[in-house]
Amino acid sequence: MSKSAAKKIQAIRGMNDLLPSESPRWQFFEAKVRQLMHRYGFDEIRTPIVEQTALFARSIGEVTDIVEKEMYTFDDRNGDSLTLRPEGTASCVRAAMEHGLLHNQTQRLWYQGPMFRHERPQKGRYRQFHQVGVETYGFDGPDIDAEVILLSARLWQELGLLEHVTLELNSLGSTEARAAYRDKLVAYFDQHHDVLDDDSKRRLTSNPLRILDSKNPAMAEMLNGAPQLMDHLDDESRTHFEQLKAVLDAAGINYVVNPRLVRGLDYYCRTVFEWTTTALGSQGTVCAGGRYDGLVEQLGGKPTPAVGFAMGIERLILLLETLDLIPEEALGGCDVYLLPMDDNATIVALTLAEKLRSELPTLRLQLHCGGGSFKSRMKKADKSNAPVAVLLGEDELAEQAVTLKFLRDDREQLRVSQAELTATLQNLVPH
Ligand code: ATP
Ligand code: MG
Numbered sequence: 001m002s003k004s005a006a007k008k009i010q011a012i013r014g015m016n017d018l019l020p021s022e023s024p025r026w027q028f029f030e031a032k033v034r035q036l037m038h039r040y041g042f043d044e045i046r047t048p049i050v051e052q053t054a055l056f057a058r059s060i061g062e063v064t065d066i067v068e069k070e071m072y073t074f075d076d077r078n079g080d081s082l083t084l085r086p087e088g089t090a091s092c093v094r095a096a097m098e099h100g101l102l103h104n105q106t107q108r109l110w111y112q113g114p115m116f117r118h119e120r121p122q123k124g125r126y127r128q129f130h131q132v133g134v135e136t137y138g139f140d141g142p143d144i145d146a147e148v149i150l151l152s153a154r155l156w157q158e159l160g161l162l163e164h165v166t167l168e169l170n171s172l173g174s175t176e177a178r179a180a181y182r183d184k185l186v187a188y189f190d191q192h193h194d195v196l197d198d199d200s201k202r203r204l205t206s207n208p209l210r211i212l213d214s215k216n217p218a219m220a221e222m223l224n225g226a227p228q229l230m231d232h233l234d235d236e237s238r239t240h241f242e243q244l245k246a247v248l249d250a251a252g253i254n255y256v257v258n259p260r261l262v263r264g265l266d267y268y269c270r271t272v273f274e275w276t277t278t279a280l281g282s283q284g285t286v287c288a289g290g291r292y293d294g295l296v297e298q299l300g301g302k303p304t305p306a307v308g309f310a311m312g313i314e315r316l317i318l319l320l321e322t323l324d325l326i327p328e329e330a331l332g333g334c335d336v337y338l339l340p341m342d343d344n345a346t347i348v349a350l351t352l353a354e355k356l357r358s359e360l361p362t363l364r365l366q367l368h369c370g371g372g373s374f375k376s377r378m379k380k381a382d383k384s385n386a387p388v389a390v391l392l393g394e395d396e397l398a399e400q401a402v403t404l405k406f407l408r409d410d411r412e413q414l415r416v417s418q419a420e421l422t423a424t425l426q427n428l429v430p431h
Pocket of ligand 1: 087117119124125126127128129130131264283284285286287288289310311312313314315
C-alpha cells in the first residue's frame with residue numbers, strides 16, 4: 001500500500017463526532033426541549049440541510065459575517081449554487097411560504113439540527129454546530145415576544161440554569177426609524193474616524209450598526225458616546241417595547257436593556273434579545289433572537305409579522321457540564337446486566353431478557369453477548385456500570401432461578417426464582 005493510502009482519514013476541523021459517552025447528555029437536553037415545545041403548543045418543522053445560496057444571501061444580508069465569509073457554498077452537479085444552512089430562520093420562512101403555512105393563519109414552529117459556518121474553531125465555536133430554534137408567524141403584538149422569551153426562561157429554569165444566564169434586551173425600532181438613526185450614527189462615526197478600526201471602517205458604509213457590537217477596547221469610549229437607537233425609536237416601537245418589559249416584569253423575569261445589542265443578521269426589527277452567561281469565556285451567548293417582520297415580504301411573501309430565537313446546543317451542554325447540572329440518570333449506562341455463565345444458558349438468558357423487557361418497559365437491560373471465559377464475562381458485567389447483575393449458571397438453570405449480584409454495594413447475593421424476577425427487579429430498580 002502506498003504511504004498516502006495508509007494515512008488515516010480524519011473528521012473535518014470544527015466538525016465533531018458525538019461519542020456514545022456524550023450522547024446521553026444531548027438526549028437529556030433534547031428530551032427537555034421536545035417536552036417543553038409540546039407543552040407550549042409549538043409544532044416541529046424539519047427542513048433540508050442544503051438550500052439555494054440565494055435564500056441565505058437575500059435573507060441574512062449580503063454584508064453580514066455569515067454571508068461574507070462563513071458559508072459553505074458549492075456548485076452541485078447541475079451548476080446550481082447551493083449552501084449548507086448557516087442558520088434555521090431562512091429555511092423555515094422558505095418552507096412555510098412554499099407550503100402555504102402563512103395564509104391567514106398563525107404558526108408556532110420549532111426546529112433542531114446542524115448548522116454550518118466556516119469560523120475559526122475554538123471552545124464553544126465550531127464549523128458544524130447544532131441549534132434549537134423557534135419561529136412564530138402572524139403575531140404582531142409584544143405578547144408573542146414575551147411568550148418566546150418565557151419559553152426560553154422556563155427551559156433555563158428546568159435545567160437549573162436560570163440564575164447563571166442574563167437576558168439582554170433592545171429594540172431596533174421600525175425600518176424607517178432605524179434608517180434615520182443610521183444617518184445620525186454614521187455622522188457621529190465620521191467625526192471619530194481616527195478611532196475606528198479597519199473592520200469598523202469597512203462597516204461604516206455597509207452595516208454601521210454592527211460597529212456598536214465591536215468588542216475592541218480602543219473603541220469602547222467612543223462607542224459609549226455614540227447616539228443611542230433607544231432615543232430614536234418610533235412611537236409604535238417604543239410602546240411595543242414598554243409593553244414587552246411590562247409582561248416580563250409581571251412574570252418576574254429579570255433583564256438588562258442593552259442599547260448596543262444589534263444582532264448580526266439584517267432581518268431583525270423591534271425586539272432583539274440574547275441570553276448570555278459569563279461561565280463560558282468569550283463564547284457567552286447561548287440563545288439569541290428577535291422580531292423579523294420584514295423577512296417574509298423580502299423573500300416574496302405577504303407582509304407577515306415574525307418572532308423567533310435560536311440557541312446553541314453545544315454551548316448549553318458545555319454550560320450544564322461546567323456547572324455540574326447533568327443529573328446522574330442522564331449519564332447513560334444500564335440498570336441490569338443479564339449474564340449467562342456459560343453457553344448452555346444462552347437460550348434461557350435471551351428468553352428471560354425479552355420477557356423482562358416486555359414486563360418492565362422502562363428497565364434498561366443489557367444482555368451479555370459474545371461468550372467468553374467466566375472471568376471475562378464478570379469483567380464485562382462490571383464494565384457495564386449496572387448496579388445489578390443477573391447470573392444464570394448451571395445451578396440456576398436446574399432450579400429455574402437466577403442469582404442477583406450487587407456490583408456497586410456490599411450486599412449478599414440473592415437467589416430468586418425466574419417467576420419472581422420481574423417483581424424483585426421492580427423493587428430494586430427505581431423506575
Ligand atoms: P456569535 O456572536 O457567538 O458568533 P451569532 O450571533 O453568530 O453568535 P446566532 O446566529 O445568533 O449567533 O446563533 C444563535 C446561537 O447559536 C448563538 O447564540 C450560539 O449559541 C450558537 N452559535 C452560533 N454560531 C456558533 C458556532 N459557530 N458554534 C457553536 N455555536 C454557535
Ligand atoms: Mg457568529
